[in-house]
Amino acid sequence: xxxxxxxxxxxxxxxxxxxxxxxxxxxxxxxxxxxxxxxxxxxxxxxxxxxxxxxxxxxxxxxxxxxxxxxxxxxxxxxxxxxxxxxxxxxxxxxxxxxxxxxxxxxxxxxxxxxxxxxxxxxxxxxxxxxxxxxxxxxxxxxxxxxxxxxxxxxxxxxxxxxxxxxxxxxxxxxxxxxxxxxxxxxxxxxxxxxxxxxxxxxxxxxxxxxxxxxxxxxx
Amino acid sequence: xxxxxxxxxxxxxxxxxxxxxxxxxxxxxxxxxxxxxxxxxxxxxxxxxxxxxxxxxxxxxxxxxxxxxxxxxxxxxxxxxxxxxxxxxxxxxxxxxxxxxxxxxxxxxxxxxxxxxxxxxxxxx
Numbered sequence: 371x372x373x374x375x376x377x378x379x380x381x382x383x384x385x386x387x388x389x390x391x392x393x394x395x396x397x398x399x400x401x402x403x404x405x406x407x408x409x410x411x412x413x414x415x416x417x418x419x420x421x422x423x424x425x426x427x428x429x430x431x432x433x434x435x436x437x438x439x440x441x442x443x444x445x446x447x448x449x450x451x452x453x454x455x456x457x458x459x460x461x462x463x464x465x466x467x468x469x470x471x472x473x474x475x476x477x478x479x480x481x482x483x484x485x486x487x488x489x490x491x492x493x494x495x496x497x498x499x500x501x502x503x504x505x506x507x508x509x510x511x512x513x514x515x516x517x518x519x520x521x522x523x524x525x526x527x528x529x530x531x532x533x534x535x536x537x538x539x540x541x542x543x544x545x546x547x548x549x550x551x552x553x554x555x556x557x558x559x560x561x562x563x564x565x566x567x568x569x570x571x572x573x574x575x576x577x578x579x580x581x582x583x584x585x586x587x588x589x590x
Numbered sequence: 591x592x593x594x595x596x597x598x599x600x601x602x603x604x605x606x607x608x609x610x611x612x613x614x615x616x617x618x619x620x621x622x623x624x625x626x627x628x629x630x631x632x633x634x635x636x637x638x639x640x641x642x643x644x645x646x647x648x649x650x651x652x653x654x655x656x657x658x659x660x661x662x663x664x665x666x667x668x669x670x671x672x673x674x675x676x677x678x679x680x681x682x683x684x685x686x687x688x689x690x691x692x693x694x695x696x697x698x699x700x701x702x703x704x705x706x707x708x709x710x711x712x713x714x715x
Contacts, residue, residue: 422626463629463641519684520642533642535630569690
């Protein structure tokens with residue numbers, strides 16, 4: 371009898387959790403529209419950009435694969451306290467990022483994060499990349515194909531150096547899904563048909579792309 | 591069978607039109623291509639002062655408006671650097687290889703654009 375009651379209680383709890391999650395995603399979708407996030411970000415994939423002009427016309431990054439790209443905890447926190455990820459304004463090489471991305475309340479942030487984390491793509495396979503020290507990855511990152519030319523990163527002592535045209539990689543280990551980093555290096559045009567970052571797939575070996583992804587996902 | 595051939599032909603024509611349209615759209619915009627890819631380091635005006643060139647940047651990106659220096663470079667040399675990166679011509683790896691990113695036809699446009707910036711011709715070879 372106790373077993374049956376426990377089972378019913380568990381099923382009830384599961385139903386509540388699932389029901390709540392759906393409600394949150396729905397509320398997140400509504401908040402996303404109400405806060406006019408759709409004015410700068412599109413969330414329905416696949417990628418829509420057919421040329422450079424299409425890319426440059428965008429006011430913010432596409433989010434149709436946000437659930438494959440970001441880490442949920444980071445996204446929820448960032449939406450409440452959106453510190454600039456880029457030194458320069460999106461799609462600009464001259465204008466500094468004003469740091470004026472709208473802030474969401476804790477409740478809206480949780481709901482919007484829930485909504486966005488459901489936006490995934492099968493191009494990102496789970497469990498391929500584990501954040502790990504990789505000497506070869508670091509060597510490629512800093513010397514062979516210096517990612518630091520366009521991206522900022524922090525040394526062990528916390529000194530931040532690097533270029534400004536790409537998003538910062540300071541704290542990227544908490545921001546990005548390691549498997550997305552590899553998927554992006556392997557097939558970037560699936561995500562961004564026109565991007566200012568060179569495609570390294572086909573130039574670097576696949577195993578080296580994985581090592582770079584390991585190194586990047588391990589950056590603090 | 592005839593219907594199948596007609597549909598296949600139609601699909602091929604549309605596919606080819608889409609491909610050509612896509613390629614010429616980028617090929618026509620040499621300045622746009624330059625500003626999108628190259629200006630990050632070389633600057634929008636091509637003077638080697640892009641936003642990535644901070645005090646920590648270990649090399650000086652080429653100034654494409656310097657006619658004296660640019661006239662020493664052949665178009666083939668420039669093509670090699672763009673496609674295969676700096677190290678292919680004993681230059682810095684901070685100039686990455688763009689062969690998997692920029693179409694051949696767009697590189698032709700880029701070279702013409704660079705020649706416009708320096709108002710010079712390259713040496714033969």
